[in-house]
Amino acid sequence: MIGDGEDPRIVLERLIAERGENYADLSRLLNRNPAYIQQFIKRGTPRKLDEEDRRVLARYFGVAEDRLGGPVARAAPPMKTRSLPAVVPVPRLSLGASAGPGSLDEDERTTGVMAFDANWLRHLGVRPQKVSIIRVDGESMAPTLNDGDEIMVDHDDDATRLRDGVYVLRLDGVLMVKRVAMGPRRGLFSVLSDNPHYPDWIDIDPALVVIVGRVVWTGRRLI
Secondary structure: EEEEOHHHHHHHHHHHHHHHHHHHHHHOOOOEEEEEEEEHHHHHHOOOOHHHHHHHHHHHHHOHHHHHHHEEEOOOOOOOOOOOEEEEEEEEEEEEOOOOOEEOOOOOOOEEEEEEEEEHHHHHHHOOEEEEEEEEEEOOOOOOOOOOEEEEEOOOHHHHHHOEEEEEEEEEEEEEEEEEEOOOOOOOEEEEEEOOOOOEEEEHHHHEEEEEEEEEEEEEEOO
16 A cells, blocks of 8 residues: 655655755765656656665655655554664775875776665764765775775865865875875975875875865774
């Protein structure tokens, strides 16, 4: 049986407004073209959400699927349960951010996702649709980051908000993860390796650097 309450399009539009989201970012969350959600809400195309899209959106907004046009869940015997948190899929990119001399890999296609609690991401201070997971290659940031670590990069935290911290950046076209240290000379900063056996770049011209995003979390496998 399908939910017979509010129109799913009205529900989704209200959720988007309440959360401060936008159509294009939610469409990308679903790996759809940027106009997908807008067309669904404004033009009625598609007529209903794909089952997997509906499931992702329901988990993202923390609502029951029937609010978005899914089947009404059958009643179950009363029992004490805890509601599941809203889970957000964060893309894993197929490039490696080098912590060594640097790797040049322009292939930034999504190779998979990692699921995170949406509330936890908001606690980190990031927008779920503006983060990605990248693998570290190399040892120049050891012991802070080791080869094979997974890092979460906040793409909202770019050059306009640059401050001391660990960033993924491109220097001379080479992708790398390094520590940024703001210098005493206005407008200049240094790109540093935590491992003393690797080089630093001191007081470089900001025009030479493209800031991809700030590293806000890391995870690693324990052996």
